[in-house]
Amino acid sequence: MDILYKIFIDPFVQMGGAPDLLVQTLWEGLVGGVLYALIALGFVLIFKASGVFNFAQGIMVVFAALTLVGLHEHGVPAYVALALTIAVMFGLAFTIERLVLRPLVNQPDIILFMATFGMTYFLIGLGELVFGGNPKIMIASELGLPRGAIEIKMLGGFVSLQKIDIAAAIIASIMVTVLAIFFQKTRIGRALRAVADSHKAALSVGISLEQIWVIVWFAAGIVALATGIMWGARSDVSFALEIIALKALPVLILGGFTSIPGAIVGGVIIGVGEKLGEFYWGPLLGSGIESWLAYVIALIFLLFRPQGLFGERIIERI
Amino acid sequence: MFYREAGQFKTSYSADESVFPILQDRIGIAVILGLAFVVIPLTATSFTLSSVLIPVLIFSLAAIGLNLLTGYTGLLSLGTGGFMGVGAYACYKLTSLFPNANIIVLILASGFFSAGIGAVFGLPSLRIKGFYLAVATLASQFFLSWCFVRVPWLVNYNVSNAIEVPTRTMFDIPITGPNATPMTRYLVVLSIVVGMTWLASNLLRGRIGRTWMAVRDMDIAAELIGIRLYRTKLLAFAVSSFYCGVAGAMMVFLWLGAAEADSFNINQSFLILFMVIIGGLGSLIGSFFGAAFIWGLPIVLKMLPEFFGVKIHAATVEHLQFMTLGALIIFFLVVEPHGLARLWQIGKQKLRVWPFPY
Numbered sequence: 001m002d003i004l005y006k007i008f009i010d011p012f013v014q015m016g017g018a019p020d021l022l023v024q025t026l027w028e029g030l031v032g033g034v035l036y037a038l039i040a041l042g043f044v045l046i047f048k049a050s051g052v053f054n055f056a057q058g059i060m061v062v063f064a065a066l067t068l069v070g071l072h073e074h075g076v077p078a079y080v081a082l083a084l085t086i087a088v089m090f091g092l093a094f095t096i097e098r099l100v101l102r103p104l105v106n107q108p109d110i111i112l113f114m115a116t117f118g119m120t121y122f123l124i125g126l127g128e129l130v131f132g133g134n135p136k137i138m139i140a141s142e143l144g145l146p147r148g149a150i151e152i153k154m155l156g157g158f159v160s161l162q163k164i165d166i167a168a169a170i171i172a173s174i175m176v177t178v179l180a181i182f183f184q185k186t187r188i189g190r191a192l193r194a195v196a197d198s199h200k201a202a203l204s205v206g207i208s209l210e211q212i213w214v215i216v217w218f219a220a221g222i223v224a225l226a227t228g229i230m231w232g233a234r235s236d237v238s239f240a241l242e243i244i245a246l247k248a249l250p251v252l253i254l255g256g257f258t259s260i261p262g263a264i265v266g267g268v269i270i271g272v273g274e275k276l277g278e279f280y281w282g283p284l285l286g287s288g289i290e291s292w293l294a295y296v297i298a299l300i301f302l303l304f305r306p307q308g309l310f311g312e313r314i315i316e317r318i
Numbered sequence: 319m320f321y322r323e324a325g326q327f328k329t330s331y332s333a334d335e336s337v338f339p340i341l342q343d344r345i346g347i348a349v350i351l352g353l354a355f356v357v358i359p360l361t362a363t364s365f366t367l368s369s370v371l372i373p374v375l376i377f378s379l380a381a382i383g384l385n386l387l388t389g390y391t392g393l394l395s396l397g398t399g400g401f402m403g404v405g406a407y408a409c410y411k412l413t414s415l416f417p418n419a420n421i422i423v424l425i426l427a428s429g430f431f432s433a434g435i436g437a438v439f440g441l442p443s444l445r446i447k448g449f450y451l452a453v454a455t456l457a458s459q460f461f462l463s464w465c466f467v468r469v470p471w472l473v474n475y476n477v478s479n480a481i482e483v484p485t486r487t488m489f490d491i492p493i494t495g496p497n498a499t500p501m502t503r504y505l506v507v508l509s510i511v512v513g514m515t516w517l518a519s520n521l522l523r524g525r526i527g528r529t530w531m532a533v534r535d536m537d538i539a540a541e542l543i544g545i546r547l548y549r550t551k552l553l554a555f556a557v558s559s560f561y562c563g564v565a566g567a568m569m570v571f572l573w574l575g576a577a578e579a580d581s582f583n584i585n586q587s588f589l590i591l592f593m594v595i596i597g598g599l600g601s602l603i604g605s606f607f608g609a610a611f612i613w614g615l616p617i618v619l620k621m622l623p624e625f626f627g628v629k630i631h632a633a634t635v636e637h638l639q640f641m642t643l644g645a646l647i648i649f650f651l652v653v654e655p656h657g658l659a660r661l662w663q664i665g666k667q668k669l670r671v672w673p674f675p676y
Contacts, residue, residue: 053449099648100648100652103652104651104652104655107651107655108655109448109449110388110394110595110599111595111651111655113449114591114592114595114596114647114651115647115648115651117588117592117644117647118643118644118645118646118647118648118651119644119648120644121640121641121643121644121647122640122641122644122645122648123644124640124644125637125638125639125640125641125642125643125644126637126641128633128636128637128640129634129637129638129641246456246584249453249456250453250457252453253449253450253453253454257449257450291460291463291464292457292460292461292464295453295454295456295457295460295461296457296461298453298454298457299442299454299457302442302445302446302450302454303442303445306445306446306447306450307450
C-alpha cells in the first residue's frame with residue numbers, strides 16, 4: 001500500500017503543494033522537449049525524402065556547432081563563421097550524396113542505416129582531428145543570443161525562465177513554420193513531397209533524386225546547426241552532445257518517422273514527461289531513470305499506435 | 319582451382335541435406351578445426367590468444383546470436399549489449415549461489431536467464447516492426463544498463479560495483495579467475511563457440527529456422543501459411559538472447575576477468591550490429607568474418623604507423639582510426655552490401671570455375 005501511495009498520490013500532492021515548482025518543471029521539460037524535437041526534425045526530413053534512418057544526425061549537430069566555434073576561435077567574425085558553417089554543411093550534404101547515397105541507391109534500409117554509422121565514425125574522427133576533443137564554449141552572445149533569466153512571480157512563488165530557452169523556443173517555432181511553408185508552397189517543396197511519396201514515380205515525372213537528396217541533407221544540416229547553437233548555449237559544445245541523438249529516437253517513434261508536427265509534439269511530450277518523471281517519481285526508483293523513461297513513454301504510446309502518433313498508417317499487402 | 323567436386327554423387331536424401339555435402343569441404347573444416355584446437359594453442363603467444371583470438375570468438379558468438387534475430391528473422395535489435403550483460407550478471411550470481419558447480423554448466427545456464435529477459439523485451443515485436451522495433455529494443459538496452467548500475471544485489475553488494483570473477487577449476491585446472499592461462503581459456507571458449515555454432519546451423523536448417531526465414535521474408539504471408547507469428551518471433555528473441563547471454567558470460571568470465579556495467583552499454587550493441595552487417599546478414603560464417611574484421615581492424619590500424627616507422631601523435635592516431643573505420647564501413651557497404659560472407663561466396667565460386675570466367 002505504501003508503494004502505491006508513493007506512486008499514485010504523493011507526487012500529485014507535491015505538485016499541488018508547490019505549483020510554482022510544477023510550472024518550473026513543466027517549463028524545463030518543454031524547453032528540453034523543443035531541443036529534442038529539433039533533432040527529431042532533422043531525422044524526419046531525411047527519412048521522409050530518402051528513406052534513410054540517419055543515425056548521424058546527432059554527430060552532425062556536434063560537427064556543425066564545432067565548426068562554428070572552431071572558426072570563431074581562429075579569428076573569424078561570428079556572423080561570417082555562421083555563413084561559412086552553412087557552406088560547410090552544404091559541402092557535407094553534397095559529399096554524402098555523392099559518396100554514400102548514390103552508390104547505395106535501392107539497397108535495403110538496414111544497409112543505409114549502417115552507412116550512417118560509418119558517417120558517424122568518420123565525422124567523430126574528423127571533428128576531433130580538426131577541432132580537438134576538448135569541450136568548447138558556444139559563441140552565444142556574439143551571435144546576438146540573449147543571456148540571463150527572467151523571473152516571473154506567479155502562484156505564490158517564482159518561476160525563472162532562461163532567456164536563451166525562450167529564444168530557443170522562438171527559433172524552433174520559426175524554423176518549423178519556415179519548413180512547413182517551404183514544403184507546402186514552393187516548387188522544391190512539392191518535389192520533396194513527391195519524392196517522399198514514391199521515389200520511382202518522382203523519377204518518372206522528371207524530378208532529380210540526386211538534387212532533392214542534397215537539398216534535404218542540407219536542410220537537415222541547417223537544422224543540426226540551429227540545434228547545435230541552442231544546445232551548445234545551454235551547456236558546452238563537446239562530443240558528449242552526440243548522445244542526444246539517442247534521446248531523440250523515442251521522440252521519433254512517438255511522433256512517427258514521417259511527420260514534422262509529430263516530431264514537435266513528440267518532443268514536447270517526451271521532454272515534459274521525462275522531467276516530471278525524474279522530478280516527482282525519480283526518488284522512488286533511484287536517480288538516473290531519465291535514461292530510459294523516455295523510451296518507456298514512447299513504448300506505451302506505440303502499443304496503441306504502432307506507427308506513432310502522426311505517422312502514416314502502415315498498410316501491408318502481400 | 320584447388321579442387322573439383324565432379325564425380326561426387328548423392329544417392330540418398332540425408333546425403334543431399336548434409337551440412338558439408340562435398341568431401342573437400344569436410345576435409346577443409348577438419349583442417350580448420352585441427353588448426354584451431356591443436357596448432358594455434360601450441361604456437362600462438364598469450365597476447366594473440368587473449369587479446370585477439372578469444373575476443374574474436376566471443377564476439378562471433380554474440381554476432382551469431384544477433385544474426386539469428388536480425389539476419390534470419392528480420393527483427394532489428396539494438397539491445398544486444400543488455401542481453402549480454404544479463405548473461406554475465408546471471409553467471410556471476412550463479413557462481414556465488416552454487417560455488418561447487420561446474421563453471422561451463424553455469425555459463426551455459428546463464429544463457430537461459432538472458433533468453434527469458436530477451437523474450438520479455440521481444441514482446442513489442444508482436445505489434446511494431448522495422449525501425450520502430452529497433453528503437454523499442456533500445457528501451458531494453460537502456461533499462462538493463464540502468465539496472466546493472468543501480469541494483470547492487472546483482473554484484474553481491476560489492477564496493478567496486480563490478481563483477482569480480484572467482485577462480486573455478488575443472489579437473490584441477492583453473493578455467494576462470496586470475497590463475498587461468500590464456501591457453502585453457504582459449505580452448506574452453508573455442509569448444510563452446512564451435513558447439514553452439516553447430517547447434518545454430520542445425521537449428522537454421524530445420525523447421526524452426528525455416529519459419530524464421532519465412533517471417534523475415536514477409537511476415538503476413540508467413541502467418542497466412544500457418545506460422546504462428548508470436549511464437550516464432552518470441553522464440554527468435556529467446557534463442558538470440560541465449561546466444562548473446564552465453565557470449566556475455568564468456569566475455570566476463572573467460573576474457574576480461576572483471577567487468578562493470580559500462581561493458582554492456584549501447585556501444586557494445588552497436589559493435590555487434592556492425593559485425594553482423596559487415597559480415598553479412600543471414601550468414602553464420604559471416605558472423606565470424608564480421609567479428610574478426612571489426613575487432614581486428616583497430617588493432618591493425620594501431621600497428622600500421624609503427625610498422626612503417628611513421629611517428630604520429632597518439633591522439634591523432636586515434637582520430638585517424640575513427641575516420642578510417644568509418645570510411646571502411648561505407649566502402650565495404652558500397653562494394654558489397656551483402657557483407658563479407660557474399661565476398662567469400664563470390665571468391666569461392668570464382669575459384670571453382672577457374673580458369674574459366676563462368
